[in-house]
Amino acid sequence: MSLLEFDEVDKYFGETHVLKDVGLNVEEGEVCVIIGPSGSGKSTLLRCANRLEEIQDGEIRLEGTSISDPDADINRLRQRIGMVFQSFNLFPHKTAVENVTLAPTKVKGLKGDEAERRADELLDRVGLSAQADSYPNQLSGGQQQRVAIARALAMDPHVMLFDEVTSALDPELVGEVLEVMHDLADEGMTMLVVTHEMGFAREVGDRIVLMADGRVVEDSPPEVFFEDPRTDRGKQFLSKLL
Numbered sequence: 001m002s003l004l005e006f007d008e009v010d011k012y013f014g015e016t017h018v019l020k021d022v023g024l025n026v027e028e029g030e031v032c033v034i035i036g037p038s039g040s041g042k043s044t045l046l047r048c049a050n051r052l053e054e055i056q057d058g059e060i061r062l063e064g065t066s067i068s069d070p071d072a073d074i075n076r077l078r079q080r081i082g083m084v085f086q087s088f089n090l091f092p093h094k095t096a097v098e099n100v101t102l103a104p105t106k107v108k109g110l111k112g113d114e115a116e117r118r119a120d121e122l123l124d125r126v127g128l129s130a131q132a133d134s135y136p137n138q139l140s141g142g143q144q145q146r147v148a149i150a151r152a153l154a155m156d157p158h159v160m161l162f163d164e165v166t167s168a169l170d171p172e173l174v175g176e177v178l179e180v181m182h183d184l185a186d187e188g189m190t191m192l193v194v195t196h197e198m199g200f201a202r203e204v205g206d207r208i209v210l211m212a213d214g215r216v217v218e219d220s221p222p223e224v225f226f227e228d229p230r231t232d233r234g235k236q237f238l239s240k241l242l
């Protein structure tokens with residue numbers, strides 16, 4: 001059993017068929033990097049995994065349990081799936097540490113001091129101990145995104161989904177966020193990462209999944225994908241990067 005399984009998934013927005021028979025298994029501890037042109041369905045795939053979008057056919061399973069089943073306990077499943085988006089969406093009137101403690105206290109019923117101790121640990125892990133009491137508008141974009149990662153980790157997720165988390169950042173701030181993600185991967189976190197950062201994809205990814213027009217068109221180890229892609233779509237994509 002894989003940790004996260006997409007099984008013949010179809011997703012429509014009205015008449016538009018945006019995910020076409022998508023099959024993808026993410027193993028425990030694996031970093032699966034999804035790349036592909038804009039509009040190919042990458043964000044939709046992640047959003048379906050967190051049930052932010054419904055699918056019309058197929059099944060998505062987390063640790064063997066259906067996510068897509070209408071009777072699934074979505075709140076329970078969502079606790080096991082952390083998600084970080086391009087826009088950090090921190091609560092503006094809460095400090096960094098308050099952003100991190102909010103969900104564990106509200107959803108998991110963690111006591112205040114316990115949640116705070118854990119938040120301090122997580123902020124330290126993303127290199128932001130000194131900023132615990134800062135408000136989002138006092139932080140750089142890179143720092144805000146690292147708080148968003150700490151906030152997602154606070155729920156002890158079994159898998160983390162990242163959707164272009166560095167795309168909105170000034171170039172000089174991208175590295176610090178990728179570094180946190182690299183550390184997470186090294187610690188064994190299972191990750192599904194949509195990114196345009198090919199250096200990261202190559203170095204940290206266990207698998208490169210290329211999407212085009214709603215389909216998975218190539219699924220290869222990075223050394224294969226970046227040296228000698230198996231498919232024409234892969235070759236095409238790579239040639240545009242050079």
Ligand code: ADP
Nearest residue numbers: 013016018036037038039040041042043044045
């Ligand atoms: P990517 O993340 O790869 O750029 P998306 O998953 O955002 O692609 O989009 C895939 C397709 O689905 C696109 O054609 C997009 O226009 C369409 N789409 C995405 N979200 C919606 C929505 N809420 N309503 C209608 N169409 C959507």
Ligand code: MG
Nearest residue numbers: 042043044164
């Ligand atoms: Mg997207």
